[in-house]
Amino acid sequence: MSEPSLAIRKFSDLANPTRFLALVAIVWPWLAALTVCLFAVGLYLSFASVDDYQQGQTVRIMYVHVPAAWLSMMCYTVMALSALGTLVWRHPLADVSAKAAAPLGAGFTLVALITGSLWGKPMWGTWWVWDARLTSVFVLFLMYLGLIALNRAMDDPTRAAKASAILILVGFVNIPIIKFSVEWWNTLHQPASVMRMDGPTIDPAFLWPLLIMAVAFTMLFFTLHILAMRNEILRRRIAVLRRHAARSAGEAA
Amino acid sequence: MRLVAEGLSARRGEDLIFRDISFEIAGGEALIVTGANGSGKSTLLRVLAGLLAAEAGTARLLAAAQPVERLAEAAHYLGHRNAMKRELTVDENLTFWKAFLGDFAGGAGLSVDEAADRVGLGGIVHLPFGTLSAGQQRRMAMAKLLVAWRPVWILDEPTAALDVAAESMFAGLVTAHLSRGGIAIAATHQPLGLDGVRELRMTGFTGVAETVW
Amino acid sequence: MIALLARDLKLSMRAGGGALIGVLFFMTVVAVIPFGVGPDLNLLARIGPAILWIGALLASLLGLDRLFQAEREDGSLDLLLMQETPLVLTVFIKCLAHWLATGLPLVIASPLLGLFMNMDEVAIGATTLTLLVGTPAITFIGAAGAGIAVALPRGGLLVSILVLPLAIPVLIFGVSAVYAAIQDPAPFLPPFLILVALNLFFAVIGPVAAAAALRLSSD
Structure with a gap:
């Protein structure tokens, strides 16, 4: 093939998969090291910080729970941006990015749900309350699983990427509506009486570890994300090579 | 009216099915696309009908009775499937397509009964489409070409399920369409019995497109 | 367009009484609930609107996957x-036709089922009215799911999984409106x-998303 396919010329050189892989190879060890350092500092501070006068030791769950919840939303934003990349610029790396982010998002959301539940037991006396936040995070979790299921159901990765891109965007538009409606529903059915950790009332003693943990989680996400993207690219390369092998065997016969 | 295709390429997966196909057809002319199974005939027709994005190149209709952005808007597409509902009667099917498709500028479609007569099946339009035999179904799908006027006919294996008599009937339809100044592009294994048509031989699989991976 | 409708x-x-099956499913779901929660009429009257809404939501999803698959x-x-x-x-009109054929019968059947649930007149009226307004929204957002899953051989279940979380707001506001009508203080x-x-909003994004998905799915 002397003539490169037109599709290739359209993609800017900077973002072609080979360049991307080279970039990942350089970046990921640093990113991973940074993540480990941040976690070391963040975890140390989390455990060294004073107990809450009301919640005692259980307040430390917050240092995992809040960053995970924050990432569950950021991850969807990353996917929505990738979906735009897929639909508007038809960029194959955007496909890969969205696909790689979905399981991560589901994972972080699950962590947020589980830690929230663990936190809820001592605080509220029950594993689960239909609190507005919990409910909307749970719905988000369902949406992640739906997206993963959709991706799995389609054989052709390009078409799967386009289909899920549309769904991601529809979901993205809907998330504020879902959040709003769940809050409405919640105030109607049961007034929110639980103590909330958010708002500016938080003590700096808790804030610092929380911020560092949030950054650490974000770095963890990016590390995992680029590694997952790398794996996905390699997986597709293998698929291409396999088809080539099958074809050349067919020609030889 | 001219149909101009320039440098068309298409791929399925990473196989380049065809590359750099150019042709020009004027009104009243037909193009027969031939080639073995899997040589890309159907793919070419689907690209022309706008149902599949071309990897490169364009297909345009110039100097048509009304300017069109997409060739598809001025074209009939008769694919492998008949696009008729089994549950509805033939009459309901054709009436629907006649109303939904509407006529392109510069011509008028036949009435449903006339169209059924033309394909040799007048008088059974009241039957549900599902009760017709495969050959009759195919002929009724052809009647769809007649009920709404489109200058360009894109036909994918139009006579696959038909006997000899029906084939010559269909050749008559295409000839009549050409004499009205229309254009026909047909993919086929067997000769359609048309005179003086151009032929485009598809060879299939022109190489592996470089993938981005 | 009218021809398409x-x-x-x-x-x-004609196709196997598609509309009737939806209503039948709706009735069956609602009829099964009392066996689960017990025949306490007061309780049934209290949860009746919610049951009707959930039943209608599930019934509207039924057959939605065939919306474009049959055409394909x-x-x-x-x-x-x-x-x-x-x-x-085109997609909008198809949704409209689908709603007229499957959603509207549900709305019409809901007063009858409301009687089974021992609901009073106000509750029945409010439920019917909210269903009338709410079920099109489910169809529209469902069309997006149907467009996305059009190429899948077993898309039916997937469509429901994809669409249900998105339909939660419709359910919430539908049911809240009914309860607001029954219980005095809430407007x-x-x-x-x-x-x-929500209905108007979904009437826009549903068809737009479905159309985009259909364009991308053709091959």
Whole structure:
């Protein structure tokens, strides 16, 4: 093939998969090291910080729970941006990015749900309350699983990427509506009486570890994300090579 | 009216099915696309009908009775499937397509009964489409070409399920369409019995497109 | 466009009583609930609107996956895609026809089922009214799911999984409006108007998303 396919010329050189892989190879060890350092500092501070006068030791769950919840939303934003990349610029790396982010998002959301539940037991006396936040995070979790299921159901990765891109965007538009409606529903059915950790009332003693943990989680996400993207690219390369092998065997016969 | 295709390429997966196909057809002319199974005939027709994005190149209709952005808007597409509902009667099917498709500028479609007569099946339009035999179904799908006027006919294996008599009937339809100044592009294994048509031989699989991976 | 509407309506009347099956499913779901929660009429009256809404939500999803799949299987989708008519409009009309054939019968059946649930007149009226406004929204957002899953051989279940989380707001405001109508202090209009707004909003993004998905899925 002397003539490169037109599709290739359209993609800017900077973002072609080979360049991307080279970039990942350089970046990921640093990113991973940074993540480990941040976690070391963040975890140390989390455990060294004073107990809450009301919640005692259980307040430390917050240092995992809040960053995970924050990432569950950021991850969807990353996917929505990738979906735009897929639909508007038809960029194959955007496909890969969205696909790689979905399981991560589901994972972080699950962590947020589980830690929230663990936190809820001592605080509220029950594993689960239909609190507005919990409910909307749970719905988000369902949406992640739906997206993963959709991706799995389609054989052709390009078409799967386009289909899920549309769904991601529809979901993205809907998330504020879902959040709003769940809050409405919640105030109607049961007034929110639980103590909330958010708002500016938080003590700096808790804030610092929380911020560092949030950054650490974000770095963890990016590390995992680029590694997952790398794996996905390699997986597709293998698929291409396999088809080539099958074809050349067919020609030889 | 001219149909101009320039440098068309298409791929399925990473196989380049065809590359750099150019042709020009004027009104009243037909193009027969031939080639073995899997040589890309159907793919070419689907690209022309706008149902599949071309990897490169364009297909345009110039100097048509009304300017069109997409060739598809001025074209009939008769694919492998008949696009008729089994549950509805033939009459309901054709009436629907006649109303939904509407006529392109510069011509008028036949009435449903006339169209059924033309394909040799007048008088059974009241039957549900599902009760017709495969050959009759195919002929009724052809009647769809007649009920709404489109200058360009894109036909994918139009006579696959038909006997000899029906084939010559269909050749008559295409000839009549050409004499009205229309254009026909047909993919086929067997000769359609048309005179003086151009032929485009598809060879299939022109190489592996470089993938981005 | 009217031709398309008429054809889709005719099809749903003829193709194995599609509309009736939805209503039947709705009735069955609602009829099963008392066996689960017990025959306490007061309790049934209290949860009745919610049961009707959930039943209608599930019943509207039924058959939604066939909305475009049937067109794709017989090749009609190709022709719909080719036309000058904007695809969004075509999809909108198909949704409308689907709602008329499957959603509207649910709305009509709901007062009867409301009687089974020992609901009073106000509750029945409010439920019927909110269903009338809310079920189109489910169809529209469901069309997006149907468009996305059109190429999948077993898309039916997947469509429901994808669509249900998105339909939660409709359910919430539908049910809140009904309860607001029954219980005095809460005003009926705000949730009802939000439901109307949701309907209009989904009437836009549903067809747009479905049209985009259909364009991408053709091959």
